[in-house]
Amino acid sequence: MRASYFRGVAVVILSWGAWGQGHPAFEVASIKRNLSTGTNTQIQVSGGRLTVTNGSAKTLIRNAYGILSFQLANEPRWLDGEMYDIVAVSGRREEISPDGLKAMLRQLLADRFKLKTHWETRETSVYALVVAKDGPKFQESAPAREPSINTRKEPNRVLMKGGNEPISILASNLGNQLGRIVLDQTGLAGVYDWVLEWDPDPTTASTRPSLFDALREQLGLRLEAQKGPMETLVIDRVERPSEN
Numbered sequence: 001m002r003a004s005y006f007r008g009v010a011v012v013i014l015s016w017g018a019w020g021q022g023h024p025a026f027e028v029a030s031i032k033r034n035l036s037t038g039t040n041t042q043i044q045v046s047g048g049r050l051t052v053t054n055g056s057a058k059t060l061i062r063n064a065y066g067i068l069s070f071q072l073a074n075e076p077r078w079l080d081g082e083m084y085d086i087v088a089v090s091g092r093r094e095e096i097s098p099d100g101l102k103a104m105l106r107q108l109l110a111d112r113f114k115l116k117t118h119w120e121t122r123e124t125s126v127y128a129l130v131v132a133k134d135g136p137k138f139q140e141s142a143p144a145r146e147p148s149i150n151t152r153k154e155p156n157r158v159l160m161k162g163g164n165e166p167i168s169i170l171a172s173n174l175g176n177q178l179g180r181i182v183l184d185q186t187g188l189a190g191v192y193d194w195v196l197e198w199d200p201d202p203t204t205a206s207t208r209p210s211l212f213d214a215l216r217e218q219l220g221l222r223l224e225a226q227k228g229p230m231e232t233l234v235i236d237r238v239e240r241p242s243e244n
Contacts, residue, residue: 024100025107026050027091031241034083041083045101048090054083057113057238064105065117065233068172070179073120074235084241116237126181126228129171129221131188137220138194141165147191149173153200157208160196170194174223177211181230186221194219 034054042053043063052060058080061072088108090096096104109115141164148163151173158177162170168184170192175182177200198214199206208214215221 024090024103025111026088026104029086029088029108029112031084031086031112034085036083045096048092048094048096050086050088050096050101050104052084052086055086056080056083057109057241060086060105060109060113061115061233064102064109066102067231067233068176068181071181071230071232072235073232076235076238078240079235079238082240112241114237114239114242115235117233117235120232120234121229122232123227124181124230126183126226126230127174127178127223128183128185128226129167129174129215130224131186132216132220132222135220136186136188136192137218138192140190141193145193151177156199156201156206158198158200158211160194162192162194164191164193166191174211174215181228182223183226183228 036054038054041055041059042051043055043059044051056079058069058072058075061067061079062069088104090104106115145164147165148161149165149169150161152159160173162173166184167186167188171182171184196214196218197208198211199208200211202208202210209217212223215223
């Protein structure tokens with residue numbers, strides 16, 4: 001590995017041999033601290049290029065391993081508090097596949113953040129997403145529609161829209177809202193369109209339902225509290241990113 005520098009930002013040239021050995025890696029990756037006060041994180045992947053703006057190391061780990069925030073254990077405080085701007089290039093013209101991106105992010109984290117982890121299965125409280133008594137209140141998606149999921153948060157209002165997505169995606173996003181694993185036990189095997197609106201902190205003066213009531217009233221689904229296993233990624237070692 002050799003390093004060069006441009007405008008004070010570390011740029012590491014990664015060996016192409018990693019591709020041949022079955023370990024996809026970015027050819028060039030630059031990382032610098034983002035000291036702005038912004039709260040929005042942007043991640044874009046296009047033409048073999050990854051751009052992360054104002055992203056934490058925890059966000060990178062979550063995307064690399066496909067986990068929710070609460071599935072990470074033994075994390076240092078800075079992991080979610082220090083933000084970075086990252087530009088990484090694969091050196092190839094073709095688009096990076098989702099699985100390829102995960103593998104390349106894991107390699108980047110190992111190289112630059114010295115990340116080492118292991119998996120544990122832990123018993124925890126979970127929710128099961130099931131069909132309510134009167135059945136689902138949403139439709140299967142039109143075949144030509146592009147998959148999409150969008151969640152908008154405002155004071156006293158959360159609006160989640162899904163299009164051409166399986167119910168497992170809805171369950172995953174609900175888990176992120178609730179801070180608990182949500183298991184898809186609906187038995188619905190298609191792809192669907194849905195709109196879900198609720199008040200995240202309902203009071204007697206609220207004009208919108210709680211998430212639990214909104215699921216039942218708007219989608220014909222409900223959540224059941226259970227105990228179940230949760231795959232947890234445990235951090236054994238992680239460091240702030242290297243500068244050379």
